[in-house]
Amino acid sequence: MTQHRYSLNALLSQQKPNHPLLDTARTIFPRADASDRRVQSPHGFKTVMPQYSNISNQKLKEMLSNINEHSHKIVCSLDTNEKLQSVRNMMHLISTSYYILLQKDAWQDLHDFGTKNGTWSMKISKSIARDHCTCQMITPPKRLIEQRQKMIQRQMSKTGMELQKHFLDLLTWTQQCSPPIDVHQISEIMDQCVENGLRRLKDKFNYKKTMLQHNYDDQQAITKFYSLHPTKEQIHLAKKIWQSVAAEFKVKERQEILRKRISLHRLPSSIDRSVDQAVDDIKEMLESSVIDDDECANLASRCSKTITQFKCDIMVLTLATMDNTIRGHIKKVAELRQKFLSDHQHRSQLVAKELYDVIEERIQTLRTRLNTMLQNKLKSFFDVAPTTPNE
Numbered sequence: 598m599t600q601h602r603y604s605l606n607a608l609l610s611q612q613k614p615n616h617p618l619l620d621t622a623r624t625i626f627p628r629a630d631a632s633d634r635r636v637q638s639p640h641g642f643k644t645v646m647p648q649y650s651n652i653s654n655q656k657l658k659e660m661l662s663n664i665n666e667h668s669h670k671i672v673c674s675l676d677t678n679e680k681l682q683s684v685r686n687m688m689h690l691i692s693t694s695y696y697i698l699l700q701k702d703a704w705q706d707l708h709d710f711g712t713k714n715g716t717w718s719m720k721i722s723k724s725i726a727r728d729h730c731t732c733q734m735i736t737p738p739k740r741l742i743e744q745r746q747k748m749i750q751r752q753m754s755k756t757g758m759e760l761q762k763h764f765l766d767l768l769t770w771t772q773q774c775s776p777p778i779d780v781h782q783i784s785e786i787m788d789q790c791v792e793n794g795l796r797r798l799k800d801k802f803n804y805k806k807t808m809l810q811h812n813y814d815d816q817q818a819i820t821k822f823y824s825l826h827p828t829k830e831q832i833h834l835a836k837k838i839w840q841s842v843a844a845e846f847k848v849k850e851r852q853e854i855l856r857k858r859i860s861l862h863r864l865p866s867s868i869d870r871s872v873d874q875a876v877d878d879i880k881e882m883l884e885s886s887v888i889d890d891d892e893c894a895n896l897a898s899r900c901s902k903t904i905t906q907f908k909c910d911i912m913v914l915t916l917a918t919m920d921n922t923i924r925g926h927i928k929k930v931a932e933l934r935q936k937f938l939s940d941h942q943h944r945s946q947l948v949a950k951e952l953y954d955v956i957e958e959r960i961q962t963l964r965t966r967l968n969t970m971l972q973n974k975l976k977s978f979f980d981v982a983p984t985t986p987n988e
Contacts (some may be wrong), residue, residue, distance in 0.1 A: 647794035649689045654681050664786045664793075667779075671786060674778050680770065684787060687767055690760045691791045697756060699802050701749045706806060708742050714813060721816065728836055729819055730843035730963065734812045797977070804973045811966040818959035825952055830940065835956050838933045842960055845926035846967040852919040853975055859912055868911060872904055930960075 649657070661684075662669045675681050710716065716736050726733045764784075771778040822835060858864055879900055883893055937953060 647692055647791070649685050649692065652685070654678070657681060657685060660790055660794075661786055664789045667782050668786045671778060671783050674774055683763070683767055683770065684783070687760075687763050688787050688791050690756060690763055691787060692795065694753075694756050694760060695791065695795055696798065697749060697752050699798065701746070701753070703802060703805070704742055704745050704749065706809070707736070708739070708746070710809060710813075711736060711739060711742070716813065730839050731815050731819065731966075732812050734816060800976070804969075807969055808966070811962070811969055815959070815962040815966050818955065818962045822952070822955045822959060825948070825955060827952055831937065831952060834933055834937045834940075835952075835959075838930055838937070838956060839959065839963060841926050841930045841933065842963055843967065845923055845930070846964070846971065848919050848922045848926070850971050850974060852916065852923070853971065854978060855912070855915065855919075857975060857978070864908065864912070868908060872907060876900060876904065 652660070658672050658675065658681075661675075662672045675684060721731070721733050721735075723733060767783070768780050771780045771783060823832075827835065855865075879896075882888070883897055883900070888896070934953075934956075937956070938949065
């Protein structure tokens with residue numbers, strides 16, 4: 598995929614090449630596309646786009662002030678609602694333009710992938726995906742992709758014109774300030790602030806791009822297995838092996854998320870609710886006035902320490918159980934592998950070995966796919982996870 602250098606300067610140059618804007622460019626590596634059990638299209642990203650129209654003036658100033666050594670002085674010059682609104686509108690348009698460019702590259706990636714691998718209108722049923730621990734990977738037809746590409750071109754043209762108009766407005770009032778505001782510096786600040794805000798969006802595009810290839814490789818391995826005409830018993834054993842590998846990763850996912858929660862002191866809220874309910878009666882009695890103050894403080898301290906120790910014990914027990922569960926799945930996979938080899942010794946050694954190698958190949962593609970999903974979940978989970986402080 599072609600890498601683009603995105604910046605406010607580049608966006609404006611698409612409309613008027615010689616505009617006197619800063620010559621600093623921001624590198625974005627947009628990616629797309631596929632994973633999960635949804636249509637493989639670059640949609641669903643606006644939930645992670647910054648909404649500058651909803652940000653207060655104070656918050657907007659704080660964001661801009663932290664960009665570089667010049668930003669605080671410039672932000673101090675934004676002393677009216679009109680100036681702040683102009684900056685806010687400009688940042689919204691820059692963000693929208695970047696989003697459209699990411700969409701453009703995402704749909705192009707999908708088009709190139711379909712052309713290379715012949716995956717136009719590819720679809721796997723939900724039941725087959727579930728039985729084989731893979732995704733549906735429903736890819737849109739070529740016609741739809743090309744329609745989207747044309748629509749994006751129209752969006753780029755419209756947004757570019759709006760961006761040009763607002764930049765000219767920005768250029769006018771910055772020169773009228775006393776002293777004048779350097780339009781290059783304020784443009785750079787806005788550009789950098791928007792880029793910082795698009796981190797999650799860019800990460801999501803990167804993840805979708807990676808998963809498109811992983812899903813395809815995974816399903817190619819499954820197709821290769823069936824092309825060798827396995828028996829019903831071999832199919833049954835292969836499915837059991839793959840399902841056990843997927844179950845192992847499911848427990849690993851829960852374990853890694855729990856470890857991260859513990860390290861950040863953000864335990865699951867269900868644990869805190871259970872503990873709070875268990876000590877409600879104690880807290881109610883401690884709040885009564887009939888207990889001596891010193892004794893009440895002593896009991897409250899003991900209660901707090903007991904709660905903390907209880908949470909610690911629960912976490913240790915949970916992690917130990919998860920470790921044993923993972924080992925159990927690994928053992929089951931080893932037993933199923935051995936069963937596959939021993940049950941089919943009467944067949945051609947070459948055929949049995951070839952089938953076994955393909956099963957192993959699929960295990961590797963499955964592990965790669967599941968590990969990528971796990972790392973993405975660990976990276977993004979705490980962006981939305983509620984905070985529940987430990988005792």
